Amino acid sequence: MQELPKGYEPADVEPRWYQFWLDQGVFRASVAPDDQRETYVIPMPPPNVTGSLHMGHALMGAIEDVLVRRARMQGKNTLWQPGIDHAGIATQTVVERQLKREGLSRHDLGREAFLARVWQWKEQSGGRIGEQMRVLGCSADWERTKFTMDPDLCVSVREAFVRLYEEGLVYRATRLVNWDVDAQTVLSDLEVESEEGVQGELYEFAYQVLDADNAVGLSELVVATTRPETMLGDTAVAVHPDDPRYTHLHGKKLRHPFLAREIPIITDPILVDMSFGTGAVKVTPAHDFNDFATGKRHGLEELNILTLDGKMNELTGEFAGLDRFVARKAVKARLAELGFERGSKPHMMTLPRSQRSGTIVEPMISTQWFVKTQPLAEPALEAVRSGKTQILPEEWVKTYEHWLTNIQDWCISRQLWWGHRVPAFYCDKCGHVLVTRDEHPTNCPACANGELRQDEDVLDTWFSSGLWPFSTLGWPKDNVALERFYPASDMETGYDILFFWVARMMMMGIHFMGEPPFKRILLHGMVVDETGDKMSKVKGNTIDPLDLVYGANFEQVVSKALPGASAGEALNKFRKAYPSTAQMGAGFPAYGADAIRMGLCSYSPQAKRIALSPKRIEGYRNFCNKIYNAVRFALGHVGDVELSGQPTAAPRLLVNRWILSRLAKAIEGCNRGVDEFRLDDASGALYHFFWDELCDWYLEATKPVFISGSPADQSETREALAHVIETALRALHPFMPFVTEELWQRVPKPAGRPVTIALAPFPTVADGRLDAEAEACFGTLTRAIGAARSVRNEHDVHPGSQVPVVLRVRDNAELDRLRSELGLVQFLVKTEGEPTLELTGGPRPPGFVVSVAGDVEVLVGLRGHVDPSKETERIERGIKKLEKDAVGLAKRLQTPSFIAKAPPEVVAEAQATLDSLQRQIAQLIEARGLIEELK
């Protein structure tokens, strides 16, 4: 075994161990028929095939890997099911953009050639995220990786569609839908995002009212609109039936200024709000959801005035061929010209935008496939209400319920080429619609016609994702994996796809498999920059997780964060987004995967925004180094000690008893945290145990033992140290797999451990040994040591020089307890010889300064070092602090109602605390009186 270098270098370590785990098949889920182990399953949210790793993936990977690795160490048959999503619109858009650079469109290639091109691109770059997740140490069963367009998953999708169709839960209908004029496809409600607070205008113009003889009369009706161009599709104007301003117009007609049409005036109390605008609403049933509903109520004609790419169509006369926004201006100009313009005012509005293309979405009448959601939503709601599926953090339960309760039917067809083709075939001869599992049906079952035309559309990506927990296991075919790994244990993902994905998996899973697809739904927040802004290429505030792993200078970092911008501008934006980088040099050092994972896990899952701070990652890089050096220290002392695996007999030495007790508490905290999906608590418990307790106290305390302890003490301490280190590494492994494996391989281990820490048992409380007495006693000791160090520090005693110390305690029992620990105090405080131990109360030796630490009085000999004015100040400060507490406490204890009504133990505790405070104050006051003697 090689000598360990002084600092931890993740780059040298990480790839080696990852390959080792792969070679050992550590991540493989077992489908062996005789495997009786409990299972633990997480379906990994499949990243888009287009994507490359971003911080959100890293967060997901870090969290899920902790859950999975711990379960694996607990001996469970673990499946972390990875995969890739074909991501219909997103992928098609990317490839179309590539084509555009070559001067081509998908139509130039034709459907088949275009799809070949997408597949080719998928083969090239589809595995990228998986590779990047391996760099982070993610222990998914990569051999089971699935792609949503794999042949077996295509079978699943067709099966699901056909079954739903046969059950009447999938249907075809003509409706007003959300149309993306850029991508030229319909979108589901969820794919439409609203942009709030857009400054628009409310434009008013007049329609001329027709007289009884259909001639243009003198009166007019003024309507207000934010979309003047849609007046070309107006088929009514509505007023409120109770609006006195317009009563005389009921039943009359209006003349369209440009088109040879008459428009009825209708009354509608639902659509019209009398107080808004002019109280008269133009009705465009084919291009507005409310108007559509109004049209249905009044039997109005639905006049489509737009082409699929957002231009005015042939029905719009002189405006035909104009883009919708150009047409808006043109219509206004013509209205003004004709004298019908009646002014405008600014108006704040919300614009519906396509999630993918960003273009403003048009309501458009179209024939599409829909899923009838209500019958599916009910059981999905019930599963959560009954607790069969639990959602954490719980605050999301209401959001989930609200959405599923108000759910609309789901439009699942898309006018794209990349995706699962709708398995519906049309017979043009007899008009029969055939929905079938058969990929290439040959004859129409109704008329035996041999020419069937398949539906041109593909399915919404989320339709196939909704089947993920069972389609990846081979459904609809029965097999061991499906039987064994459905339902999954946990579904862990970002809250942003709670509706898109999680709710739909719940609906589909319950419907097809008869039970919910997972026992728990765990949701994490969105990774944002240090100032709380969403990460985006536009803002130039993205960080490539791998730049944190491998290190990168800021020029590299910002060239990716804000491509195309000047280096200076990009760097400026980046520094603003991450103020903590001001304290860094030219770039990120190589923090390593462990640091990033631990950092990401340390953020609270309750937080909706996870403000990523590189400085915080740096803190965990330091922690890696701390672990590494602590083990390096231990290795120098433990030798080839033999470990039994469990601490059976209680150690005799206080420090050893204490650290074993703390170890038990840390493991308990870690396990509880992971169980409750509080990885911040779990990682925190281990972090503080390792650094604050193991390193800062225990390792320091073992030094005097190893330097000058008795052989028995040394032997016991060697064993305890080796045990604690080996156990702590196992506990840390799910969070920091690389550094722990690297070290664990070198550390003494009990017999029977497997070849890798990844398969070693995860610690339980029984690996430690709870010992309240040792904790109390060591607590006294640390307080006393702290007090003595305080005095040294505040009097500028050089750390190298030794000072005499006297410890005074209140009773003989305490005296006995502390007697054996004097060597430790001597070492940690650097006292001159062993400290003297005595009962409180005797006269203070001259030249000694007092510091109180609870019930221990610490006298530090400072002759020659002491500065009386500083000492006065120190004592005064101490008294003041204690008095402040004491006064508050005394006040409370004098309140009769407190004594009468508070629980007795609370009163007793307060009284005891007060007594102690008063004793300490008295000691300090005495010390203050003796300051002059110090000189």
Add this chain to the structure above:
RNA sequence: AGGCGCGUAGCUCAGUGGUAGAGCACUACCUUGACACGGUAGGGGUCGUUGGUUCAAUCCCAAUCGCGCCUACCA
């Protein structure tokens, strides 16, 4: 408009009905034989505001101000 959530140390955020916590930043001292990616000691908060419940409120309730997100709608 409805729903959810937030407002705690300079910054980012935990937390609890019983005398306020972490990381980073800050101050002083220290290169001591695991680690300067380190150690020791320290400074810093009337827990948004106002009421109420309670023996006791940062925590529970109500109102209010500020902020964020989601859903729906906006002629």
